[in-house]
Amino acid sequence: MSERWRISDQRQPSAAGASQPLHITDGEINFLWSFIQGSIAIADTWNGLMRSYGFCARHAWIHMSVELSFRDQYLLGPTILYAELIDKSVRAMSASRTAGLQPVIRRLRAAGPCLLCALNVKDASAGACPQARLDRGRDTGPLRNFAGKLEPLWRGSLCPDCAGASGEGISANRCRQHLLAAMQARIPVDMAAQKDMLRDLSDRVGRYQKSFLAGGAEAADRDRAALIAAIGWCSGWQPLLAQLS
Numbered sequence: 001m002s003e004r005w006r007i008s009d010q011r012q013p014s015a016a017g018a019s020q021p022l023h024i025t026d027g028e029i030n031f032l033w034s035f036i037q038g039s040i041a042i043a044d045t046w047n048g049l050m051r052s053y054g055f056c057a058r059h060a061w062i063h064m065s066v067e068l069s070f071r072d073q074y075l076l077g078p079t080i081l082y083a084e085l086i087d088k089s090v091r092a093m094s095a096s097r098t099a100g101l102q103p104v105i106r107r108l109r110a111a112g113p114c115l116l117c118a119l120n121v122k123d124a125s126a127g128a129c130p131q132a133r134l135d136r137g138r139d140t141g142p143l144r145n146f147a148g149k150l151e152p153l154w155r156g157s158l159c160p161d162c163a164g165a166s167g168e169g170i171s172a173n174r175c176r177q178h179l180l181a182a183m184q185a186r187i188p189v190d191m192a193a194q195k196d197m198l199r200d201l202s203d204r205v206g207r208y209q210k211s212f213l214a215g216g217a218e219a220a221d222r223d224r225a226a227l228i229a230a231i232g233w234c235s236g237w238q239p240l241l242a243q244l245s
């Protein structure tokens with residue numbers, strides 16, 4: 001990992017493999033192939049994703065990587081998922097604070113495990129997945145290209161605790177888990193700025209989502225970058241930063 005993205009924060013919430021290359025397994029590709037074809041929309045699965053604020057850090061970026069490998073930037077599924085999760089986050093941040101931060105903390109916490117971790121798809125077999133599909137699904141180049149080109153536009157939303165950095169160009173806004181950690185540690189946070197960031201992400205990811213629908217206006221690069229920022233907010237940035245370093 002480059003000095004630029006050095007991770008030094010002792011309060012970093014743990015996420016298996018978060019600072020390592022993604023090392024996408026055969027089982028994960030086989031599962032996500034079916035997942036992105038439609039099983040993500042099964043009610044129990046969708047509700048579980050809402051409860052858990054998406055995936056753990058590693059699986060959030062693996063999911064995005066596999067989508068980009070197979071979809072060639074047709075990202076309707078991820079934009080629907082993250083538009084919902086950002087809207088849920090905005091609502092959570094708007095919880096009454098007359099009782100202190102506890103209602104916000106409670107509503108921002110995941111209420112269930114990462115689906116892919118819970119199903120242990122990492123250790124599953126490739127099943128009937130052909131080798132060519134496994135090779136394509138394991139290629140993280142499309143994720144690096146997509147996120148790398150947009151970096152100037154999402155860098156302002158990067159969580160300083162995930163990046164292990166602060167200063168010029170780095171926002172004071174944290175990702176969801178680091179915001180939770182800061183609130184629980186009673187470290188002062190600028191809740192208004194966090195909320196503004198989430199409202200902006202909500203608008204932009206919503207615009208990106210509509211661009212995939214008939215008659216929708218073409219998305220701007222800032223809207224595409226907002227999808228990256230939305231994943232970073234929900235699940236943490238470290239696996240992406242490791243990919244880009």
Ligand SMILES: [Zn+2]
Nearest residue numbers: 056059114117
């Ligand atoms: Zn996971």
Ligand SMILES: [Zn+2]
Nearest residue numbers: 159162175178
């Ligand atoms: Zn963070």
